Amino acid sequence: MPPQPPSNIAVSLLLLLLLLVSTAVEAHQRPSSSGSSALTEWRSAHASYYAADPEDSIGGACGFGDLGRNGYGMATAGLSESLFEKGAACGGCYEVRCVEELKYCLPGTSILVTATNFCAPNYGLPSDAGGVCNPPNHHFLMPIQAFEKIAIWKAGVMPIQYRRVKCVREGGVRFTIDGRGFFVTVLISNVAGAGDVTAVKIKGSNTGWLPMGRNWGQNWHISTDLNGQALSFELTSSDGVTLTSYNVAPKDWSFGKTFSGKQFPF
Template sequence: MAPYLLLALFLLPALAAGHQHPSTYGSSALSEWRSAKASYYAADPEDAIGGACGFGDLGKHGYGMATVGLSTALFERGAACGGCYEVKCVEDLKYCLPGTSIIVTATNFCAPNFGLPADAGGVCNPPNHHFLLPIQAFEKIALWKAGVMPIQYRRVKCLREGGVRFSVTGRSFFLTVLISNVGGAGDVRSVKIKGTESGWLSMGRNWGQIWHINSDFRGQPLSFELTSSDGKTLTNYNVVPKEWDFGKTYTGKQFLL
């Protein structure tokens, strides 16, 4: 298992308020390269399951190993989950693969190690901008011997196959919805839900891209209004049918690029 990945799935109270913070990345920043560093972990099959964004099985949800764990300065308490980044190796002629870059999706959190200084081992400590990549992704831009590498990154639009997915879990009057496979900006910043017996109600960020609300929607078709970090809104009317059940996933429309 990766030493820096936060793979334990538990409810972090701080993540619940993540969507209240304004996005660092507006549409004007999509082509702006920024400096950071990257390292890798030797991924095993267990690393494709779980993660601090709540996506669960990354292969099932279409992310595979083209993923990244973000340091505290980038993770934004889970609000950055689902966003896409183009990453390229820079400055190191010995280990960089010239002319290469990769596109990765934020699916995890690179936890800080406050037992070490930020400039001497605590690679994911604030204020560092750090990308922790599966070795399969890292080796597309640099040789594995590089260890911790200087990189440049920028936010890019996410290209997804199919529509946005809504995975419904919970119990009676407590509803949680994992929102995945989001195109465009990729990171959903606010969610509203509507049943046939209610108006539009705001959902809270439980953690990562799992959203919750305390209300009983059983027996009602459900509609969702999503707003991403670039300010675009997507409404999926009745995407979850009247006969929905906990544990099922439903697919709706996708954000237009």
């Protein structure tokens, strides 16, 4: 008996399956709104500022601590929830410019800022009237020193354009080791290239590669005995680049110390 041609129902189901697979692949390949590979073009957002003393030790939700001492200075920004991505955006670099038709803009200017903080939403106010960092708003909260590079302070909350750019850093990636006993945390800072870190592995001289979890911001943690072992690190950034630095910390490392490894290309 010759094979029968597929029914209309079977053909329809096959076409639907192919469509679903194609959509899933496209969604997987589509970069996020803040990922380093996403923003080759300018996008719209808003910015506002806060008064900041350059002599202050300014912390933030990314954990970088004293931004001046750690090389970030005042060219920084707190990102709204829609951009911050629960800390995954920490360390990323953005070029920000004013929308030139506004009267308070400084024409032809832009500034490069690093994501070092979180601009928390205020759900007691609507997103278009006070809740500037509420989802789905894309908002940059900047020190006034950075804000005034692109606009006069009278602008207040101001429309801007932004795009993700490569970070340029001096020296290698820095690893600040903290914790207690078998609980080890590592703050990863001064990251070039994409600027952010999306996955971390640590290796003791007596262990294999062990994945670390994101504690908060760019602080990563693991619970294991690494005392008396030289430590190596494998980092992956949001653009898919992996960097391996061997024997970053010597076997006699101690909590509270900072060590330097290799650097991502930029």
